[in-house]
Amino acid sequence: MTNRLSRRSVLKIGSGVGLLSLTATSIPALMSVSSARAEPNPDILTVREVGGMPTYNGVSPGPSFLMDPGGTLDVELVNDLPALNDDCTQNMNNFHGLNTTNLHTHGLHVSPTTDASGEVDADNVFVSVVPKDQFVPCSDVCGESVAATFRTHKTKYRFEIGENHPSGTFWYHAHKHGSAARQVGAGLAGPLIVRDKLGVMPDYIAQAPEKTLMIMNRGLVLAEPGGGGQTAPTLTMRPGEVQRWRIINAQAAGNAFAYIATNITDLEVYQIAFDGITLEKRISVELSDNREPWLNPAALAPGNRMDLIVRVPRDAREKIIPLGITTGLTDLLSFGSNTNNASLYIRISGDPVDAVWSGDDALPGPGPALPGFDDAELPKRVIDFTPRFSIDGDKYDASISQKMALGTSEEWTITNSTGGVHAFHIHVNPFFITHINGVELPEGSPLRRWQDTIGLPYQQNGRPGSITYKTRFETFKGKFVIHCHVLRHEDLGMMQTVEVA
Ligand SMILES: [Cu+2]
Incomplete structure (x- = not known):
């Protein structure tokens, strides 16, 4: 007291x-x-x-x-x-x-x-x-x-x-x-x-105006720095202009992945970061990528973020480009499955500008806090997302389900033994994806990257979906959680307490 x-x-x-x-x-x-x-x-x-x-x-x-x-x-x-x-x-x-x-x-x-x-x-x-x-x-x-x-x-x-x-x-x-x-x-x-440390990002990114876009239950929102923001906004870009978009999938109602869809190809779009961690090299984003979302590097499960660098060609003519934010698989809510129901409009207008640009795909990468892993075998752990909003068959309680030692590395496989989509999230320490559905991602695959949240492939033909990653439990001792970031599932018990000791 x-x-x-x-x-x-x-x-x-x-x-x-x-x-x-x-x-x-x-x-x-x-x-x-x-x-x-x-x-x-x-x-x-x-x-x-x-x-x-x-x-x-x-x-x-x-x-x-x-x-x-x-x-x-x-x-x-x-x-x-x-x-x-x-x-x-x-x-x-x-x-x-x-x-x-x-x-x-x-x-x-x-x-x-x-x-x-x-x-x-x-x-x-x-x-x-x-x-x-x-x-x-x-x-x-x-x-x-x-x-x-x-x-x-x-x-x-x-x-x-x-x-x-x-x-x-x-x-x-x-x-x-x-x-x-x-x-x-x-x-x-x-x-x-x-914010980026000065001098780390290439000039064309460091100098680009920034927009923060949040995918929320009410739609796509252009976040204002002081709070609030417009739904289904229009971003004006001049020919030759470059912008950095920070996109956050903050929706909580659907089970859905979100990805950008348009059938118009006037924009150059590259992904430069995922879940707040800069990539080793930028990757070109297909604006209508219809692969299964866990194979689409630009799809966002609830909780995921990505940074895009977007360029309008210098010779682009005046027009308005509608971009739909499509939510896939299960659709308790939809932000428009086609560009007739757009979430975001790009108005190309005004005199051309010569924004700094680069043909070089190299980026600074995650930095010294997140070095790669050598090939040494790591202790393995398997955690199963199970039916009725449980993990390893149990609903959330205060007991500690996973105990890890500070300063160690482990390899975790998260399986999904349900026919539904779930999004695995762990607090405090991000993880480096190596396998999807048991298949090793080749060196250089855009899916082989650091994340803190990942949409789990669902069970198909009796085979659970899975992702495998490597991670380190660094810096902080204490209890925290892993859970499904479809937050309705988390509230209903799809969460475990874990402890780094
Ligand atoms: Cu879930």
Whole structure:
């Protein structure tokens, strides 16, 4: 109890600072500012209802958070939703605690725990931040370990990333078990961008204006730096112009993969990063790639991100190009299966420009934090996504299902013994894909890359689908989770607790 009181008083002092620095940290990334910040930058995310839907600061998506390698992001999460008191009353693997929230930094290599004082959380998704005026369960009622995960309606978060943290497109979203699908589906999500170190990216990328596009349940949204954004936007590009698009698949309702579709070939499109990690070389993107999504390197499962560099030919004529964002396989929602139902329009207009460009496909790659693996045999682990929203046959509980040793590497095979599509995601440490359905990806395959989320092939003809990867458990001890990023499935129990010790 003493801890809670002192936390409250600290937060009151901090909140005035947050409003000021929100503006300071929300400058567009295209200004390529890369000076390290001397001060922590407390931003405030207030969860409140607008039209019956939870929002961050009254808008959706939330503001874009910008970080530099070696930097710190301080966030105060304020839960101003109405009290529901439904946290402890229902089966934990059903939708519950619908107005209780928390904060996850998807893809960041950060601590998964709470700091030693118990006052400041990092990427700890076991935390429950209850609404203002809501009963906070205490240890007398629900036991010490459960009570320790509850937070009053204002909670401090601090995320610290290392000097060699990959620069790229990440995102943040609500991750409270039982309300994740509802809250992320409503729009409790926002971009989190780790800026490139100066001089690392080729000039044609470093100098390109940037757009952040979020695939949300309401459609494709052009995220504004301060929060909010237009659905089905029009991007104007001049002949010869180059833009960098950061695309985040933040949808929470469907089982779907998303990919860009158009039958018009006026744009040059290259993928330069996936899940926030820069590729070794750019790859040309086919804008209507109809392969199975796990064989299409530009398909995004829920949770995936990709960065594209897009160029309009110098001699292009004035026109509007509709791009559909198609969701494949199962279609609880659809953003348009053809270009008549476009999600995004590119208006080619204005005088030609001579934007910097390069014919060289080479890119800086993931950087020193993520070296390759040698051929040595690694300890193997198989984890099976099983029917009725379970993993290895069991629904989520607090017990530790996988235990790994800090500093070790392992090879994991994730199988899918269901006929449905699931998206495997692990917190804290990304992984390097080597096999799909048991077939080794050849050296140079665009699918042989680092990811933190991957859509699993489904079972076909009685054979489970599978992906195999190598990974390292580096830097951080603690408990975190693996789960299906079809968040409805996660809320229904498709999650396991894992621990690095
Ligand atoms: Cu799933």
